[in-house]
Amino acid sequence: MDTPLEDIRFLADSENRFVALESLASGPCTRSELRSATESSKATISRLLGDFERQGWVAKEGNRYALTPLGDYVATIFVDLYDHMKTAHELRDLLPWFPLGELDREFDLEILADASVTAATPENPMAPVARVLEIERESTWTYTLANRFPKACIEARYEAMVEGNQTCELVLTPSALESAMTSPNANKFEEIVAADQSSVYLYDGDIGPGGIYDGTAYLIVANEEDVNVGLIESDDPALIERLETTFNQYREASTQLTVSSLEADAESIQAET
Known part of the structure; x- marks a missing residue:
């Protein structure tokens, strides 16, 4: 040689x-x-x-x-x-939909060098969703940005916060709020909003899903059909700092939800339908 x-x-x-x-x-x-x-x-x-x-x-x-x-x-x-x-191999199929714009135009992929990647595969297409539900159900505390809040997520959060001791700050988009309000678990969602250890906010715009749980950052990657294709988790301080900044910006531009505001929104939705 x-x-x-x-x-x-x-x-x-x-x-x-x-x-x-x-x-x-x-x-x-x-x-x-x-x-x-x-x-x-x-x-x-x-x-x-x-x-x-x-x-x-x-x-x-x-x-x-x-x-x-x-x-x-x-x-x-x-x-x-x-x-x-x-x-790089694990990220290859996710990068086309990776939410770089949510973090920084000059985002350095070195931040993800030690990341854990859960990708959807033909054998297990629901792997990213299952991992997200684990985070929502098992974390001690979370800061979460959500553009969807389906029935399974409501159940996971209800179990963690209302029946458990998880503390959570959650920022939702209008579409996520509407899906929660029209869900069979709408009553459980109201209890999440009312819980002492939760703060739920409504941001009037689009947001990239993800957040921070127990000191670990996570990003949900969806394709052009809005199907979750991967989940990226990292405890890199630079990524955590960026996500904290992003979360705080959305939270500060949001309106905190209360049970009273939910009841008013429910009446509005019913009137529209």
Whole structure:
């Protein structure tokens, strides 16, 4: 291997080499531990360690193998690259609908390098929705921006806030409010609004769905048909700060809902229909 590209190809062409390098980055390993991590044969591990030694990346310490300073440098760079590429792979199908405009025109995707992505798949098209309901039901506190508030979300919030101890600040669009008011769970929605630990607001305009729960930011990604295709979660401080700023801007431009205002809105909706 005479060039840097050949070194990269050497690592990228074998999952075993990458897994072994990642394992060694966590600390010295025996051959048996590397075999277990890579699920490889003795012969494969022998070849792999021989290659690593010739590269100057590992050295034997008793019955264990440890990264050299050069090996540690390579592992740090390559594992970081892998993590970035993994995120890029997961985001690839979501970015066409990613709400960049809601955050910043100069949004830096580096913020999402360590994000957790839940994407809809042919095998599990409802995965993002299921994850959102988990957040709504299980969080201790949330700041939420919602352009939809269907029956399942009302049930999750009711369970968390009215029957549980979750605190929540929720900003809804008019369409989200109308869907809640005309839902079979409209009474439960009224109890959510009336709950001591909730503050529900109405923003007269469009908003990108998402928010912050228990110190983690989340963004809901919908396609052009308004179908949820993914959920992105991250505890990156920069993203949390941006979402806090965005949430505060919407909240300050909103009107807080009360049970009395809901009753007036209900009468208005009934009159229109």
